[in-house]
Amino acid sequence: MRGRTIRLRLTLLYAGAFFIAGAILVALMYFYLDRSLGRRHGVGAQILVREYLAKRNRPIVSEELYQALTAQAAKERRDTLEAMLVWSLVSLGAIGIAAGGLGWLLAGRALHPLQQITATARRVADRSLHERIALTGPDDEIKDLADTFDAMLERLDRAFDGQRRFVANASHELRTPLTINRTLIEVALDDPDAPESTRRLGATLLEVNHRHEQLIDGLLVLASSEERLIERSRVDLAEVVRRVVTVASDAAERAGIEIRTELTAAAVSGDPVLLERLAQNLVDNAIRHNVSEDGWIAIRSAGTKGQGRLVVENTGPVVPAFEVDGLFEPFRRLACGDRIAESDRAPNSRGSGLGLSIVRSVAHAHGGDVRAAARPEGGLIVILTLPS
Template identity: 40%
Template sequence: MTARKRPHRLTARMRLTLSYTLFAVTAGLLSLAVVYVGMRYVPNYPLTSSNPRYRSDAPSRQEILHSLLTASGYALALLTAVGLVGGWLIAGRVLRPLQDITRAAHRAASGALEHRIALAGPRDEFTDLSDAFDEMLARLQRSFEAQQRFAANASHELRTPLAITHTLLQVAAADPAGQDWRLLVTRLQDTNRRAIEISEALLQLADLGNAPPDLAPTDLATATGEALAAVRDEAEAVGITLTADLRPAPATGNAVLLRQAAVNLLHNALRHNLPAGAGGRVTVATGADPERPGRVHLTVANTGPQLTADAVATFTEPFLRGRGRTAETDPSRRGHGLGLAIVAAVAEAHHGELHLTPESSGGLRVTLSLPGPVEE
């Protein structure tokens, strides 16, 4: 995008200098005008002494006014010069922080987002602007780095199933007679399904970031109940006990997206739990948010390994799994690392909040808090 052409004007420093000078000269003119008006009350006749033998040399009003005008001209000329020089220096000192901000903006435009102005001095309009600009740079840097990581991780995640498919087909082509074609087809289908899931999740993330969803009165408990029905078979297969307390949770939202968010939370709770057969549990609850009046919540808590607050803070980053960036070896418990990222995007699209808290006994508690229904 090319820079917009702007008409040439005086610089801000020059405009401030001229403004200071004009103010000083105007103030001088007003002061002289007051003196000049006051001189009208000076007698306009020759002043004489009471003793006729002494001759008075006192000037007349006309002579005083003439001398006053001459001195005023020199004073105004000097005042103009002082105003220009002093105004130029003062304007430069006042505008110096803006020059620092401008240089930082040019560096940011060239891609150097790590620079900070860190303007020193007491709090004023310039330090407020500097702090706001530094905060904007920090957010831009975090967003840019997250975008870079997202692009790299998305490329890696999509390249992996394609590489697996390519390898399987190469092996099959090299030794057609020695292949278990049923097993090969099963592996290809599993790999293809995974690539489709990743692509659909990426498209969903992109849609949530580009356009606001259609919102209507709905019940978060209903969406959660449908999500529970969709994951019960998976929970039974790995021996995890599901416990639900679904109380009415009326909200204004998109029923499809809320169901998907609930499914993602349940999948995350099941797949990052205790090993199969170790007595893992998942507890699900909906209802009025006890800590935020006027809001409703969905809470999903599971058993699992001990987690730190620093690690939990990164779980909504795309492609970050519970074990880091290494996928589970068990295909039935393998995710693509986009589940919580999608839930966070759904929460943001609904003006809600997503809170992740590590449990003291191990596992994770995730709370999705949404505004209640809008009263008309």
């Protein structure tokens, strides 16, 4: 029964119960008919012999005739039982097949409310949490399940609305003081009479402020990409990557990283802004976590039947295989020192630890998938697939 649908399992249970009940009924009928015919033919044979001999004025000692009539009666009894058994089994099989078909129809009708619940759950998962099942009918177990599911959706909807409001309010409250701090520091650095120590301190504070702004921006993108998209448009991953590479080329050149591209059209359906942020995070992550000498990044895009594919491969420090999955968790970094992010050529490129987390959230929001593998020579291969 494992691996079969519940409708098929219910049908098999219905048919099995019918066959068992029918087999028990046939056995009882066979036993009763056997006992009844046994008594009737035993007494009837004796009466028949006596009447036959009395009519012919023969003595009642004809054992040969008595045995012949008794054998004939026993044969008729066996033939009757065999015929009854054969026809009962044939009828049981035919009616059992019909009962299986009827059970299939009844199981489908009984499971129709569950199918409605499943369809609603899929629509809610793909679109929004505002839809409800609102199942009508008698107050049975299935309606109780639907009402419980509606109550759960109501609580989830309120929770996500509260999260969105909190993120919006927090972004405003956090960005405002950071913007003020950046403005004050820039004004102080514009003072020509500012001493060198003050300028160095201001540059450090600007770097810290910039990192905090990046962190807040990454958290906002991560929070906003947790839900699936409602509105989509046609996006070419190759064009998105070209724009991202153009912007990142200066940082890659300063870090001594060569970017190699092999881009073919890969049309997908999604949000252009989120997809560009996804590609930007992949490229920035490949630049940041690389080697100090002779580093490179290889970016390939291709469109296959039903999906678009983006592959970003880079040199870098050796990544243990057991740490690869953890890189997609927020604020997870590798505990290794050979990184461009900490080198003299790119001193301000240390990330917030949200790059790959945002990539995974955006990919899941688009109904896609992202996975990574460690290169034996060092670095990563990140493979992104999105439905077209």
